[in-house]
Amino acid sequence: MADKTQGSAQGPGAGKAYWQVNLRIILISLVIWALCSFGFGILLRPMLSGIAVGGTDLGFWFAQQGSILVFLALIFFYAWRMNALDREYGVDEE
Amino acid sequence: MDQFTINLLFVGASFALYIGIAIWARAGSTSEFYAAGRGVHPVMNGMATAADWMSAASFISMAGLLAFGGYDTSAYLMGWTGGYVLLALLLAPYLRKFGKFTVSEFIGDRFYSKTARLVAVICLIIASVTYVIGQMTGVGVAFGRFLEVSNTTGLLIGAVVVFAYAVFGGMKGVTYTQVAQYVVLIFAYTIPAIFISLQLTGNPVPALGLFGDHAASGEPLLAKLDQIVHDLGFAEYTIQQGNTLNMLLFTLSLMIGTAGLPHVIMRFFTVPRVADARWSAGWALVFIALLYLTAPAVGAMARLNITDMMWPNGTDGDAVSVEEIETDPKYAWMETWRKTNMLGWEDKNGDGLIQYYNDASPEMQARAEAAGWKGNELTKFNRDILVLANPEIANLPSWVIGLVAAGGLAAALSTAAGLLLAISSAVSHDLMKGQFTPNISEKGELLSARIAMAVAIVVATWLGLNPPGFAAQTVALAFGLAAASIFPALMMGIFSTRINNVGAVAGMVTGLVVTLVYIFLHKGWFFVPGTNSFTDADPLLGPIKSTSFGAVGALINFVVAYAVSGMTKETPQEIKDLVESVRIPRGAGAAQDH
Structure with a gap:
């Protein structure tokens, strides 16, 4: 399996700190994920019913299209952010 | 050239392509069979x-x-795309770093238990076989229509074809074949949608056309649709009819099921680096979104077209006549689909017209009384025929219809092949090599993989003859099972060092059993029709349908795993070190076999 990372260029403990930052990014991303699908698409739809979009309301748009676009943005953001974070903490693959 | 010949040409040409690729990229070694040698670009x-x-x-x-x-x-749209967020953020990079071949290997190593690995294999097999049943339903519909044979014959032909190329390919063959299949299926799905969107809205992008204006009436398309379905006594298209809790749970089940299905997770073992695993999930969703952003437009526009066809003089005028259906070439698709026994109509009141309306609506009953109608006369419309019939309904050129035939088969076959591969690797690699016969030769392992595929396809075909629902509904059940068993174990394995061997096993077993029992209670034991005690119209637990129960099963899995782990011995230090190493990309090598 893998070699130990504690002795990497960024010194001991880099792995733990890296993991904490990662958890925070995951948490924020998942809040947005849930808000756009379960929130705007389902639960909060009645609140958004005043905002008209093409013959219906914003909640319907989120349920059928908007959420998918947000999911895409989230995954690419996460990949970009984490690949940068790997290098910052010196835990990227050589 | 008649439509039948054109369909055969398109289907035949696409098959020749896939089989050619499969032969060209034939798997030689076990590592190629399962993971394509990890040389696949994101x-x-x-x-x-x-x-x-x-x-x-x-x-x-x-x-x-x-x-x-x-x-x-x-729920289908959000559920089947939102799962990729979970996959990309919570699983893919870590499983790639772990660097083994199968999902159950991870579970076996992380929970330092052969029992955990065995339980995971059983969960995978149950979920995958359920999934294949759904595929076979779709294959039966597609072959039945395009070869103009009965649904059952179509299903049997499909089974032989699926088996043939899954068995000879393996992952490497399947990967390149699937790239070709993607290209075929996305063209087949979007081209008719573009034509129809142009006809109805003048907008060539179906996803924009859906929220655009209906060209004939000048009103917004969705407002027009809401109005005409309302006129016939049906619920308006854009309003919520079902229960909110059920919709939330259903969406969540599909999402976490996505992140727990072996044939999808296996894909992330095949990329060269951890960074690529993250990108791969994104690229996968880009290609999936092309279809998923088009699908709601296809659905809404087809509903509008069908309603217009049944009421050519408007919803206040006269309905379409039996004579028109039988003689007008515009309605030829109805005759063809009637032969497959998935579409049916009957002039109940003998007025020579076919009235299509919601005969359960009190308002419509009043109108029917006044007009002398004796109930809805479009008596049968199997949901699974809509996409395949759509180009004919919209009167598109014959080559488009042939293309859709090829696309539908590509979609069903590629997934069935991927699932069979997941099942076969679970049996040969995890069961035979991992549990029963550790010294099995590479040849023996490949042979047992192929036998497992054969058995799986026979079972799925047999159950596919009497499926528990429309293709997508059966598949949703498979997602519920994966959601309740595999996803929680994988996630806890990475994000918690506290969950130990006993906890994980207890969690997976309760999650799977509770969900399976709930499904069987509603869909019949082992999906045998008539053995169910409840129906999804009136479920056991309040509004929660059997397709939505996966999320509840997952919750039970999490709770049981935490509770049992808290009461039993702590995870050993070397396992904690393993979890630490999985969390960090550095040091990800090529995959190892043991």
Whole structure:
């Protein structure tokens, strides 16, 4: 399996700190994920019913299209952010 | 050239392509059979994942459910795409770093238990076989129509074809074949949608056309649709009819099921680096989104077209006549589909017209009374035929119809092949090599993989003859099972060092059993029709249908795993070190076999 990372260029403990930052990014991303699908698409739809979009309301748009676009943005953001974070903490693959 | 010949040409040419690729890229070693030697580029891998993922459920079945279910069926759209966020953030990079071949290997090593690995294998096999049943349903519909044979014969032909190329390919063959299948299926799905969107809205992008204006009336398309279905006594397309809690749980089940299905997760073992695993999930969703953003437009526009066809003089005028259906070439598709026994009509009141309306609506009953109607006369419209019939309904050129035939089969076959591969690797690699015969030769392992595929396809075909629902609904059950068993174990394995061997096993077993029992209570024991005690119209637990129960099963899995782990011995230090190493990309090598 893998070699130990504690002795990497960024010194001991880099792995733990890296993991904490990662958890925070995951948490924020998942809040947005849930808000756009379960929130705007389902639960909060009645609140958004005043905002008209093409013959219906914003909640319907989120349920059928908007959420998918947000999911895409989230995954690419996460990949970009984490690949940068790997290098910052010196835990990227050589 | 008649339509039958054109269909055969398109289907035949696409098959020749796939089989050619499969032979060209034949798997020689076990590592190639399972993981394509890890040499697959993220974009290619994303495309193959998309083909693997978008099955008969997405291609053939989903738009039909959307068309007749309206807003409520948005759960399919959000559920089957939102799962990729979970996959990308919570699983893919870590499983790639772990660097083994199968999902159950991870569970076995992380929970330092052969029992955990065995339980995971059983969960995978149950979920995958359920999934294949759904695929076979779709294959039966597609072959039945395009070879103009009965549904059952279509299913049997399909089974032979699926088996033939899954068995000879393996992952390497399947990966490149699936790239080709993706290309075929996405063209087949979007081209008719573009034509129809142009006809109805003048906008060439179906996703924009859906929220655009209906060209003939000048009103917004969705407002027009809401109004005409309302005129016939049906619920308006954009309003919510079902229960909110059920919709939330259903969406969540599909999402976490996505992140727990072996044939999707396996894809992330095949990329060269951890960074690529993250990108791969994104690329997969890009290719999936191309279809998923089009599907709601296909559904809504088809509903509008069908309603217009049944009421050519408007919803206040006279309905279509039996004579028109039988003689007007515009209605030829109805005759062809009637032969497959998936579409039916009957002039109940003998007035020579076919009235299509909701005969359960009190308002419509009053109108029917006044007009002398004796109930809805479009007596049968199987949701699974909608996408395949759509180009004929919209009167598109014959080559488009042939293309859709090829696309539908590509979707069903690519997923069935991927699932069979997951099942065969579970049996040969995890069961035979991992549990029973550790010294099995590489040849013996490949042989047992192929035998497992054969058994799986026979079982799925047999159950596919009497499926528990439309293709997409059967597939949704498979997702519930994966959600309740595999996803929680994988996630806890990475994000918690506290969960130990006993906890994980207890969690997976309760999650799986509770969900399976709940499904069997509603869909019949082992999906045998008539053995169910409840129906999804009136479920056991309040509003929670059997397709939505996966999320509840997952919750039970988490709770049981935590509780049991808290009461038993702590995880050993070397396992904690393993979890630490999985969390960090550095040091990810090529995959290891043991």
